[in-house]
Amino acid sequence: MSSRPDPSSAATPEAMLARARITFDIEAAAVLGLKDRVGPSFVEAVRKILDVRGRVVVMGMGKSGHVGRKIAATLASTGTPAMFVHPAEASHGDLGMIKAVDLVLAISNSGEVEELTVILPVVKRQGVPLIAMTGRVDSTLARHADIVLDSGVEKEACPLNLAPTASTTAQMALGDALAVALLDARGFGTEDFARSHPGGALGRKLLTHVSDVMRSGDDVPRVPPDASFTDLMREMSAKGLGAAAVVGSDGRAIGIFTDGDLRRQVETGADLRALTARDVMHVGPRTLRAEALAAEAAEVMEQHRITSVLVVDASGVLIGVLSINDLMRAKVI
Structure with missing residues (x-):
């Protein structure tokens, strides 16, 4: 017998709305679940980033990579110099972009992505601090990290529990929490934000005389x-x-x-x-x-x-x- 679900039963308006509401519930629970897990390691991560003389280098593969690009952009626009480096490209030369004064924020739900784990020893040998954001605190990525941020979720919103959905939402929220905590700690204000967004509406209002x-x-x-x-x-x-x-x-x-x-x-x-x-x-x-x-x-x-x-x-x-x-x-x- 086929294990494929019957699409006709999920194609009704009622089923579509029900699936959407279930998705919201699962992803909301994933984000709220982070509240109980942020603690000393989160504070340590913020302090470590504040001490960095270079940039925060964000890395991640697949959907975690997409999240990583957004986190790097958010950090950069809120006062923390940051950039995204693709792990696969890093092992083919882009590791040269990472300097000893930088810090690496590596994102992986499983913590076992080969393209990422293979370059961790090289990063460590450079003396670059490593913060891991992972859903498995016992993973290879977590073991190599100086600081581990737990982004684990009970289940994905995907009914097959396969497609990264709730896990990427949790990663995004955790990245935003880091950026906002850093923003507060730096005393980053509206005028600083405007200087990072001169082409935006806020930049025009605060920078145009x-x-x-x-x-x-x-x-x-x-x-x-x-x-x-x-x-x-x-x-x-x-x-x-x-x-x-x-x-x-x-x-x-x-x-x-x-x-x-x-x-x-x-x-x-x-x-x-x-x-x-x-x-x-x-x-x-x-x-x-x-x-x-x-x-x-x-x-x-x-x-x-x-x-x-x-x-x-x-x-x-x-x-x-x-x-x-x-x-x-x-x-x-």
Whole structure:
């Protein structure tokens, strides 16, 4: 008789949902099971990594290798220099990438993967500290290791108990726990994280300054207080910002006139041609310094429901202007 399961019984919506929920239960139990097994060896591993002058070299085969790549990336992005080295490639020359100042984090559920165990003696002879993350604390990998992190699980989520599922989830969670513990121990903050992710949303918010995105020089719409209303509108149209700064003889911004101000003036029915910039400007405009974060400019605009803000130096002299469109183009918002 065939040992293959009947696919028709597992193809119903009910069976699919049931299998998904069972998977979640098994993998959740695998992760929660780690809580009772982290102890002195975990603390020792964190301290050992903190002492490393080189990099954490993560190694693993198959699914453990995929997990290892992610762990190496997480470590590197949270303040711990790390890289992934494939064990099979290591025995063909890539071992030269591992230096005596490094530390090896080897990942294997069985702890008996040949491509990994064959290079362990070489790693040990170099004097490189070895941390093992394995589901078998009595394995060859564990015996060679200086520190053993137990990532064992009772069973896989795979109904055949063959495909690495719960075991790789446990490895991933244990790797994240290491990275986060190291992050805390290093005092790694949001600005440090942003420097590791300059192309991400957080990096843009924490690393982009007003000076990086503001308009300056001739691109800044400005008029003197006695400018006619016609000249004011001509300057606004020429610079295409929807606003213009009113600047005194000393270069300081004393007011601003926006499209919104124009609508309000029109509603009054006043003869606008007879007015000057001083007559129609909004006194006390919102200003920022060039060294402020662009994200701060976004907050000011949102808080005061404005679409542009003037940029001044320490003396209040106008040096630039920033609009909400500039922030959008820079992907700060």
